[in-house]
Amino acid sequence: MTKKLKTNAIRKLDQLKLEYDKIHYNSDEAVDGISVAQQIGEDASVVYKTLVTHAGADLYVFVIPVAGELDMKKAAQAAGVKKLEMLPLKELQPKTGYVRGGCSPVGMKKLSPTFIDQPAADLEYMIVSAGQRGTQMKLGPADLQQAAHAQFSEVCR
Numbered sequence: 001m002t003k004k005l006k007t008n009a010i011r012k013l014d015q016l017k018l019e020y021d022k023i024h025y026n027s028d029e030a031v032d033g034i035s036v037a038q039q040i041g042e043d044a045s046v047v048y049k050t051l052v053t054h055a056g057a058d059l060y061v062f063v064i065p066v067a068g069e070l071d072m073k074k075a076a077q078a079a080g081v082k083k084l085e086m087l088p089l090k091e092l093q094p095k096t097g098y099v100r101g102g103c104s105p106v107g108m109k110k111l112s113p114t115f116i117d118q119p120a121a122d123l124e125y126m127i128v129s130a131g132q133r134g135t136q137m138k139l140g141p142a143d144l145q146q147a148a149h150a151q152f153s154e155v156c157r
Contacts, residue, residue, distance in 0.1 A: 007131030008097065008107030012147055013139070020139040023127065027101065027134035033066025040127070040136065047127045047136070048120065050103045052096060052112075055081040059095060059112040063105045063128060063144070068117065068156040078115050078153040104131040105148040114150035116141065121152045 006014075013020050025039045037047040044067045051062045051070055060079045062070055076084045093099050097109040105114050105128060120126050120141045128144065130137040144150065 005132075005135075007104065007135065009104035009129070009131035009137065009147075010107075012107045013137065013143075016147055018139060018143040018147060020137045020143070022130060023136040023138055025134055025136065036136065037066060037127075042127060046123055046125060048116075050105045050129060052087040052092060052103065053079075053084040054087050055079065055084050059087065059110070060084060061105050061108070061112050061114040061148070061150075062155055063114065063116040063120070063148070063150065064156050065117065065120075070155060071157045074153075075115070075155045078151075078155055079113055098129075098131055099133065102129055102131060102133040102135075104129040104137075105144065105150065107131055111149055114148045115153045115155055116145060116148075116150045117156050118152045118154045120144075 023040050033049045034044050037044040047066045048063050049066050053060045064070055072084055123141050125138050126141055127136045127138045
């Protein structure tokens with residue numbers, strides 16, 4: 001019997017006894033979140049991407065719709081800082097433990113302030129990366145909020 005692969009994100013959800021579904025897709029064919037949504041047969045409005053920003057040494061995590069764009073002013077305001085910048089790609093894995101295309105808001109190396117775009121609070125479910133390319137997890141917004149220690153905030157353009 002082969003052991004099912006468990007990412008830090010999935011371990012965290014299991015530890016918290018939260019309900020979720022794992023969804024697999026071909027990461028060679030999916031180049032962005034919209035193509036992931038198409039491949040898994042879900043509307044892009046329920047598929048979310050995880051963006052990592054920083055203000056100096058402090059990281060801030062934002063979970064927004066794959067077709068959405070982070071409003072840096074709103075994001076900085078939500079985070080309570082003057083200015084945010086995107087975390088350089090080369091720092092993503094060393095600082096979060098995750099790679100581009102497989103970055104989950106749950107189970108990062110260090111807990112950082114995390115913000116989920118406000119409209120997600122009204123969704124029945126949302127889909128985010130499970131912590132590796134090719135695997136997503138489908139769960140309720142309140143469960144994601146709990147697992148990521150997140151708050152809902154208006155952060156998109």
